[in-house]
Amino acid sequence: MAQEKLKKEETLAMRKKLIGQSCKLFYSEDPVKILRARGQYLFDENGKRYLDCISNVHHVGHCHPSITKAAAAQMDLLNTNTRFLHDNVVLYADRLASTLPEKLCVFYFVNSGSEANDLALRLAQQYTQHRDVIVLDHAYHGHLMSLIDISPYKFRKLAGQKKWVHVAPLPDTYRGMYREDHPNPGQAYADKVKDLIDEVHGKGRKISAFFAESLPSVGGQIILPEGYSAKVAEYVRAAGGVFVADEVQTGFGRVGSHFWAFQLQGEGFCPDIVTMGKPMGNGHPLSCVATTAEIAGAFTANGVEYFNTFGGNPVSCAIGLAVLDVIEEEDLRGNATRVGAHLKDLLTKLQARHEIIGDVRGAGLFVGIELVSDREKRTPATKTAMDHQICVSTDGPWESVLKFKPPMCFSLEDAELVLPKEASMEMLTLLETKNKQAI
Numbered sequence: 001m002a003q004e005k006l007k008k009e010e011t012l013a014m015r016k017k018l019i020g021q022s023c024k025l026f027y028s029e030d031p032v033k034i035l036r037a038r039g040q041y042l043f044d045e046n047g048k049r050y051l052d053c054i055s056n057v058h059h060v061g062h063c064h065p066s067i068t069k070a071a072a073a074q075m076d077l078l079n080t081n082t083r084f085l086h087d088n089v090v091l092y093a094d095r096l097a098s099t100l101p102e103k104l105c106v107f108y109f110v111n112s113g114s115e116a117n118d119l120a121l122r123l124a125q126q127y128t129q130h131r132d133v134i135v136l137d138h139a140y141h142g143h144l145m146s147l148i149d150i151s152p153y154k155f156r157k158l159a160g161q162k163k164w165v166h167v168a169p170l171p172d173t174y175r176g177m178y179r180e181d182h183p184n185p186g187q188a189y190a191d192k193v194k195d196l197i198d199e200v201h202g203k204g205r206k207i208s209a210f211f212a213e214s215l216p217s218v219g220g221q222i223i224l225p226e227g228y229s230a231k232v233a234e235y236v237r238a239a240g241g242v243f244v245a246d247e248v249q250t251g252f253g254r255v256g257s258h259f260w261a262f263q264l265q266g267e268g269f270c271p272d273i274v275t276m277g278k279p280m281g282n283g284h285p286l287s288c289v290a291t292t293a294e295i296a297g298a299f300t301a302n303g304v305e306y307f308n309t310f311g312g313n314p315v316s317c318a319i320g321l322a323v324l325d326v327i328e329e330e331d332l333r334g335n336a337t338r339v340g341a342h343l344k345d346l347l348t349k350l351q352a353r354h355e356i357i358g359d360v361r362g363a364g365l366f367v368g369i370e371l372v373s374d375r376e377k378r379t380p381a382t383k384t385a386m387d388h389q390i391c392v393s394t395d396g397p398w399e400s401v402l403k404f405k406p407p408m409c410f411s412l413e414d415a416e417l418v419l420p421k422e423a424s425m426e427m428l429t430l431l432e433t434k435n436k437q438a439i
Contacts, residue, residue: 285310
């Protein structure tokens with residue numbers, strides 16, 4: 001039976017009736033109804049094209065023909081769970097291993113970033129036999145109860161902070177306690193984690209893990225200061241804990257110069273556990289936890305089998321392998337480097353003309369614009385507006401950071417579309433006017 005086509009108003013009315021209202025839409029005042037997509041472009045029911053600056057899930061581009069072909073071919077042949085022996089899961093694990101430091105050599109496949117982070121938490125607690133976790137302020141690690149508990153972004157709006165969760169300052173060198181003029185902000189912020197560990201030990205408690213995104217996204221597109229992660233890992237391991245790097249948002253070459261964002265912290269740094277998700281399947285549910293043989297051995301030694309019905313199935317792994325192929329064949333890391341640098345340059349030039357832009361930061365195609373009402377005081381500007389044919393969203397503690405995490409096929413021409421001279425002037429003038437009215 002052919003699928004019934006609904007008018008936008010009918011779709012919206014049915015959604016309000018049938019779908020939980022806590023499930024929010026983008027641009028809720030006037031939602032965009034998207035019917036098809038290709039590459040970095042979305043198309044609504046009238047054929048109007050939108051430039052997609054936020055779909056980091058569709059990593060190599062919406063509906064990439066190589067991905068859909070791989071998915072259809074494997075689905076036509078076999079899809080079953082991983083209790084049956086199959087090539088795809090081991091071939092995919094081997095390809096992932098080649099992108100990671102040698103010690104991260106054991107893989108668990110799951111279906112979402114939340115599942116991956118939940119499993120990472122279990123691995124850390126089983127291995128260390130400790131419970132307490134240190135997280136960064138404003139962090140978000142997923143929607144499961146275990147992850148709400150370690151996500152200040154969520155738990156502060158709900159039941160509050162649990163005794164076993166400890167919050168370290170977000171290492172934000174723009175508006176944090178140690179800023180760009182500090183001689184060594186990485187060390188200074190890491191020392192705050194050491195102080196927290198000492199405080200935890202003083203209460204008779206022990207640390208299982210330090211859990212952090214390699215580049216905090218919900219926290220405001222934050223670039224961690226040099227040396228921070230290595231020093232934190234030193235302190236955490238000395239306390240008997242492990243370092244978990246959440247790469248769900250930032251992995252698979254988004255930063256351009258490296259395959260994983262944690263590698264921006266230097267060759268000498270390696271996490272004990274890495275989680276990955278969103279871009280992994282280019283829109284197909286696929287995620288993973290990578291860890292050391294020692295940590296995996298402790299998890300096996302508890303005597304309880306770990307089984308995930310869909311994690312690592314043949315179709316998911318065929319898609320995962322195809323994504324890795326496209327990243328290599330189309331030089332998407334190189335593209336992220338080139339286009340990201342051009343976008344930052346355009347934004348920096350815009351910043352020189354408009355006081356509302358307080359900061360431009362990023363790595364590759366992970367870019368943020370911090371909007372302020374007072375540049376000297378760095379007061380967050382929370383009233384924002386953007387061009388209605390460019391899909392962007394905001395993040396950060398005050399929702400004052402415009403974030404750019406587009407598909408990796410985003411081009412130099414697309415960067416120019418984001419900020420054409422006349423439109424950008426009008427856009428920023430509108431932002432400044434709205435912000436002054438809000439004050």
